[in-house]
Amino acid sequence: MVELRDTRERPLRDLRISVTDRCNMRCRYCMPREVFGSDFAFLSKIDILTYEEIDRLAGLFISLGVEKIRLSGGEPLLRKDLHELISMLALREVEIAMTTNGVLLPRYAPALSAAGLDRVTVSLDALDEATFAAITDSGHTVAAVLAGIEAAESVGLGPIKINTVVKKGVNEDELVDLVERFSSRDIAVRFIEYMDVGATNGWAMDDVVTANEIRNIITELKPLQAQYPGEVAKRYRLPQGGEVGLITSVTEPFCGDCTRARLSADGHLYTCLFASQGLDLLTPMREGASDTDLLALIESCWLARDDQYSEIRTESSPTRTRVEMSYIGG
Numbered sequence: 001m002v003e004l005r006d007t008r009e010r011p012l013r014d015l016r017i018s019v020t021d022r023c024n025m026r027c028r029y030c031m032p033r034e035v036f037g038s039d040f041a042f043l044s045k046i047d048i049l050t051y052e053e054i055d056r057l058a059g060l061f062i063s064l065g066v067e068k069i070r071l072s073g074g075e076p077l078l079r080k081d082l083h084e085l086i087s088m089l090a091l092r093e094v095e096i097a098m099t100t101n102g103v104l105l106p107r108y109a110p111a112l113s114a115a116g117l118d119r120v121t122v123s124l125d126a127l128d129e130a131t132f133a134a135i136t137d138s139g140h141t142v143a144a145v146l147a148g149i150e151a152a153e154s155v156g157l158g159p160i161k162i163n164t165v166v167k168k169g170v171n172e173d174e175l176v177d178l179v180e181r182f183s184s185r186d187i188a189v190r191f192i193e194y195m196d197v198g199a200t201n202g203w204a205m206d207d208v209v210t211a212n213e214i215r216n217i218i219t220e221l222k223p224l225q226a227q228y229p230g231e232v233a234k235r236y237r238l239p240q241g242g243e244v245g246l247i248t249s250v251t252e253p254f255c256g257d258c259t260r261a262r263l264s265a266d267g268h269l270y271t272c273l274f275a276s277q278g279l280d281l282l283t284p285m286r287e288g289a290s291d292t293d294l295l296a297l298i299e300s301c302w303l304a305r306d307d308q309y310s311e312i313r314t315e316s317s318p319t320r321t322r323v324e325m326s327y328i329g330g
Contacts (some may be wrong), residue, residue: 048266061263063295073329089116163321255273271307
């Protein structure tokens with residue numbers, strides 16, 4: 001195995017694969033309906049990586065040091081027969097996780113588990129139905145997401161994590177309720193600072209509930225040691241037991257040990273969540289590039305990587321062109 005290190009000595013350990021750019025929600029911070037409406041031109045089937053192509057690329061990334069693959073979207077469970085892809089990936093020596101909004105888990109969790117999916121992270125930004133509806137703009141309900149979490153638990157897709165994007169004036173009053181709901185179970189809630197991903201969510205620093213503010217809302221948190229280098233969330237033990245995490249990309253950046261690469265549904269490699277452009281791997285692959293050719297492309301891209309967006313974020317950063325989160329997952 002070749003260990004790649006970028007210009008800041010960060011290894012390649014994690015690969016996040018978006019299997020679709022489509023979603024069944026229109027969350028305000030990710031896919032606002034006024035942009036991603038009924039007339040939006042989503043990727044066509046021919047422009048999306050096939051499962052065989054994803055599996056081939058995954059094998060190449062694993063040979064370069066990737067230890068964990070996370071499937072995302074859009075909403076990954078909108079991709080037909082996703083369990084077939086998981087069955088392919090499960091033959092490789094890699095952990096397989098998935099991030100989902102949860103509403104389709106009651107239907108698909110058994111097949112996903114049987115295929116070899118290790119665990120899921122479920123996005124849930126509020127327990128109050130009205131607040132949830134305002135955020136997701138979808139017609140789906142909190143009850144549907146909770147049913148998805150129960151379905152994942154029942155087939156062993158854990159430890160489950162909950163991802164909650166916190167936006168000022170929208171859902172910061174939900175934090176304590178979320179902690180209380182899940183702290184007695186083997187489910188960690190992770191609160192995410194509202195980020196300036198893409199160019200369509202109207203991000204402003206005034207909308208960010210900072211990590212310090214979150215720590216003041218959820219009191220008596222005891223810091224825990226990171227479980228591995230490059231861990232995204234800062235972890236804390238709760239007084240009553242259980243765990244919460246804070247993902248602090250805006251106010252307490254963690255670019256220095258970021259080990260993540262992202263593969264979009266149309267086969268572009270992105271080296272940062274806030275990247276402006278990606279490296280096209282789909283075209284050379286379909287034009288007959290060998291594994292050696294593709295490895296050379298991936299290696300040169302990672303070796304040249306110097307991303308540190310969150311460490312150099314400025315007031316002018318919202319004007320910078322960035323890929324939308326729905327193309328490369330979270």
